[in-house]
Each structure stands twice: as C-alpha cells, then as structure tokens.
Amino acid sequence: MILLLIGNGKGKTTSAIGQAIRVLGHGGKVAFLQFIKSDKFKTGEEKILKSLKDVYFYKGGLGFVGIMGDNLPLVEHKRAAEKTFNLAKKIILSKKYNLVVLDEINNALQLKLLKTKDVVEFLKAAKKKIGEGVDMFLTGRGAPKSLIKIADLVSEVVDVKHPFQKNIKARKGREF
Ligand code: ATP
Ligand code: MG
Numbered sequence: 001m002i003l004l005l006i007g008n009g010k011g012k013t014t015s016a017i018g019q020a021i022r023v024l025g026h027g028g029k030v031a032f033l034q035f036i037k038s039d040k041f042k043t044g045e046e047k048i049l050k051s052l053k054d055v056y057f058y059k060g061g062l063g064f065v066g067i068m069g070d071n072l073p074l075v076e077h078k079r080a081a082e083k084t085f086n087l088a089k090k091i092i093l094s095k096k097y098n099l100v101v102l103d104e105i106n107n108a109l110q111l112k113l114l115k116t117k118d119v120v121e122f123l124k125a126a127k128k129k130i131g132e133g134v135d136m137f138l139t140g141r142g143a144p145k146s147l148i149k150i151a152d153l154v155s156e157v158v159d160v161k162h163p164f165q166k167n168i169k170a171r172k173g174r175e176f
Contacts, residue, residue: 001132001152002123005139006106009157010175012139016101017045019137020055028098029054031091035084035108035140036061036077043176056097060084061104065111074113081113092126092134099135106140109147116144124150 003019005012020030032049039059049057062080064070085105092100108114123136127150138147148154170176 001135002127002150003135003137003153004106004143004147004151005137005155005157006141006143006148007156007158008141009159010162011157012141013045013103015155015157016103016137016139017049019135020049020099020101023099023135024052024054027054029056029096030099030101031056031088031097032058032101032103033084033088033091034059034061034103035081035113036063036065036104036111038063041176044173056091058084058087060087061108065113077111078113081108085114085119089122089126092130092136095130095133097134099137101137101139104140105138106143106147108140109144110140110142116146120144120146120150123147 005015016032020032023030032055037059038061041063046057046059049055060080060083062072062077065074065077088100088102091097105114105119109116109119126136138151164170
C-alpha cells in the first residue's frame with residue numbers, strides 16, 4: 001500500500017518512526033530513507049534506527065534548500081534527491097523490506113528536486129508489481145494532488161498550535 005502523511009503540523013516523521021517500530025515488533029524489516037535531511041545533522045531516531053539489525057537507514061539530503069543559509073546550487077540538491085530516489089526504487093522492488101519509508105519526499109517534490117510524474121508513475125507500477133508485501137510510507141509537507149490520488153491512506157497533520165510560533169526553537173528529543 002501507499003501510505004501518505006501530509007500537512008503542516010508536527011507528527012509526520014514521528015508517525016513513520018512509530019510505524020517502523022510496529023513492523024519491527026512483528027519481525028519485519030524496514031528501510032528508512034530520508035530526503036533533504038542531511039547526514040551532518042544527527043537526530044535521536046537515527047541513532048536508534050541505525051543500531052537495529054532489521055533496519056536499513058539512509059539519509060540522502062544536503063540540508064535545508066534555499067533557506068537557513070543554504071548556498072548550495074539547486075542542482076546538487078537535485079542530484080542528492082535523485083540518488084535517494086534511485087536507491088528507494090531498488091529497495092522497494094527488491095521486496096526485502098516490509099516497510100519502506102520515504103521521509104520528506106513530499107518536500108522534495110514541492111521543491112522540484114524530483115519530478116512528480118516520475119515518482120507517481122514509479123509508485124503506481126511498483127504497487128502493481130509487488131502486491132501487498134511492501135508498504136510505502138511517504139511523508140512531508142506539500143504533497144502533490146497526483147500523489148494523494150494514488151495513495152491508499154492519507155492522513156493530514158493539521159497545525160493547530162506550535163511553540164515555534166512563540167519563538168521557541170527546535171529542541172533535542174522533541175523536534176530532532
Ligand atoms: P516530527 O519530525 O516532529 O514528526 P514532522 O515530520 O511532522 O515533525 P516536518 O514538516 O518534517 O515535521 O518539519 C521539520 C521540523 O519542523 C521538525 O523538527 C518538526 O518537529 C518541526 N515542525 C513540525 N511542524 C511544525 C510547525 N507547525 N511549526 C514549526 N515547526 C514545526
Ligand atoms: Mg518530517
């Protein structure tokens with residue numbers, strides 16, 4: 001199935017982590033791939049996920065795109081996103097993982113680091129080919145309509161209130 005977590009509220013990536021724990025608890029295998037997020041910035045979840053033998057973890061981004069002091073050419077962000085997507089394709093089609101998380105892929109699509117058509121066409125074809133064995137869990141803000149259309153499950157996390165609005169910065173253990 002294609003599961004999609006969208007919206008501006010907090011809870012999309014943590015939901016994917018929760019889903020991964022659930023699959024692992026049943027003896028399943030998980031591939032957790034992250035777009036945009038950079039390996040230079042360590043998060044609590046990656047430390048734990050990387051330590052588990054049934055998890056393949058890959059962080060394929062180069063960090064913020066066009067904001068927060070990013071001065072890398074867009075083409076480099078695109079290259080990184082394409083590399084991560086190519087890896088995702090191989091992993092999904094290998095059928096070795098019960099759950100494949102594509103964290104922040106929606107943001108990569110919104111920023112045009114990947115072509116929506118390529119991703120949607122691949123997911124549709126993959127779903128047909130692999131059947132029920134593999135769940136593909138996609139997260140991020142700004143999901144394109146065509147992706148929402150082909151997904152089997154879509155949940156939107158609505159931003160009702162966030163401490164960020166009171167200038168409270170991201171905190172270890174809460175946001176990362
Ligand atoms: P989390 O990783 O906590 O589940 P998320 O995946 O839903 O959050 P993203 O859209 O990926 O959130 O945002 C990236 C970062 O911004 C995370 O550290 C997240 O906690 C934080 N964040 C999420 N929602 C908001 C918001 N409405 N305002 C400010 N920061 C937010
Ligand atoms: Mg996220």
